[in-house]
Structure formats: structure tokens, C-alpha cells
Amino acid sequence: MKIPVVFTFDKRIILGAAVTIKSLIDTAGKETSYDIYVYHPDIEEKDVKEFEKMLEGTNHTIRFEYISKERFKDAPINKGGSWTEIVYYRLLIPELLQEYDKVIYADTDVLFKGDLTDVFNTDISDYECAAVAMEPNNAEMICHKYFPENKNELTFISSFIVFNSKRMREEKFVQRMYKTIETFNTRLKFFDVDVLNITCDRIYALPYRYGVFQSLYYSDDWSDSYEYKFLKNVYTDDTLREEVKNVIMLHYAGKPGKPWRRKHIPSDYKECMDKIPEKLRRFTFRDIRKRFFSKV
Secondary structure: OEEEEEEEOOHHHHHHHHHHHHHHHHOOOOOOEEEEEEEEOOOOHHHHHHHHHHOOOOOOEEEEEEOOHHHHOOOOOOOOOOOOHHHHHHHHHHHHOOOOOOEEEEOOOEEEOOOOHHHHOOOOOOOOEEEEEEEEOOOOOOOOOOOOOOOOOEEEOOOEEEEOHHHHHHOOHHHHHHHHHHHHHHHOOOOHHHHHHHHOOOEEEEOHHHOEEHHHHOOOOOOOOHHHHHHOOOOOHHHHHHHHHOOOEEEOOOOOOOHHHOOOOOHHHHHHHOOOOHHHOOOOHHHHHHHHHOOO
């Protein structure tokens, strides 16, 4: 079965993206064939070739396509930080991949632990997209920013999205997305997350296994987990434990930071990292600096 999967990243996160993509293809079922698309503003051809080499001899394909940051020149960003214009690229997917009626998007600070066929086959015909719920959408939210204009019962994270692209094209999602950015602009705090939740009022809630946070995965004691403080308002403890046990996508958001920037890299992540091409296994100055000051 062919499944289109999109990633968006720039040259600052080559290593993390390579591990993510390697874990994706290594956990694919025998009948699964991923058509991987990468939308980027600055990936060099030499790196593209290394990614292509990584997929040689597999059932999967990869294609890199340049997208200018100018498409979001008027959108708010975190200047000098991690959240640049590229965080909005995922919201262009229905427009960019018109040959597909349904498309999966995933972040590049994740490790896949299982195949995506089941989630791709989920019936979301009555919804614009599907994502993992984080917390109730109300003024008492702990992590996310509350927008009275957001009519969803829950707030959803944008790290893993199944787009009902056909429906989103019919309902002109991309045009509506740009209107949301224009209207809310400086009020946006989590940028793409806020835009997705405000623009879409029909989001299907995926099982938590498609967005398990590292703080829950690597410890049985969740008392110090910031993420648990808001997740428990959506999921029971029994549900969370079952979903963590059956994790499909492990997300390295929150403390203690990205795994490749730690002194002691988690063994499952390190095992996958050792399998990527050596030329993609390189650390940026920012990575090195964070590893130097890492306490874990």
C-alpha cells in the first residue's frame, strides 16, 4: 500500500530528520510503501543524495522540493529560534500534493515505533484532518493558548496530522489558513498549532500512541512530567499507559530536549542514529553547544 508522508525541515535539523525517516522505513510493514516528500527552504543537493542513498533497495521513495520562506513573510515567527517560517509549511500540504486525497505529516524530532497503515486507513471522511488531542479547549488550559474563536472541544498538536486533503481543497483550507494568520497574527503563540486549531473546526482525535511524549515513555513515574499535567485532563491513566505501551510515534518534545543534543542519547534513538549515513550524522554548532551544557 502506498502512503504519502510529508516532512518539513531545513539544514539545521538534518541529523534529526535522517533518524526520523530511517525509523519510519525500518518499522514499515512488508506491504507498506512510503512516498516521502520533504519541503524545505535550504537543503543542499549533497544531502539530498545521502537521503536518497538511505532509501536505496527499499520499497520507499523520497523527493525534496524547495519552498520559499517568502510564502509566510507576513506570518509571526520566533526570530532567531527554532520556530521559523518553516513551521507553517505543513499547512500547505493539501495544495502542494494535489495528486493525493489523504496525506500524513510528521515532525522530525520523533522516532517511529510502528507502521502507519492503520492510521492512514482511518475513516476521516467527515473531518478536515486528524491529530492527537492535548488538552480541553478552555480558558483554564495549562500549556496551549486559549482562543475564544476556536470552536473545537479539544486542542490538538500539529506534530502528527492526517490530512483529508481532498476535502480541505474543496473547502479552501489554505486560503482560510492564510486568513487566520492575517487576522490573529501577533496573538498567535504556538504559530502552526494555533492556526490549525482555529482554522479547522472538524478535527478527528487520533489515539495518543501517535504522539507519545518522551517524559511519559522513558519513565513510569509521571509526577514530574509537565506534559502529564495537561494530558490527564483528556485521557485516563489507564488509557495513557496502554497508549504508551503501544506507541507508534515517540515525540521528543519538552524536557530533557532533543535526543541528539544530550550527553547520553537514549539507547533506542542511538541505535537508529548509528544506522543513518555518516554524512548525515553531523552536529551543528547549536547541537554541540547544547550537548556541552546538557545535564542528561
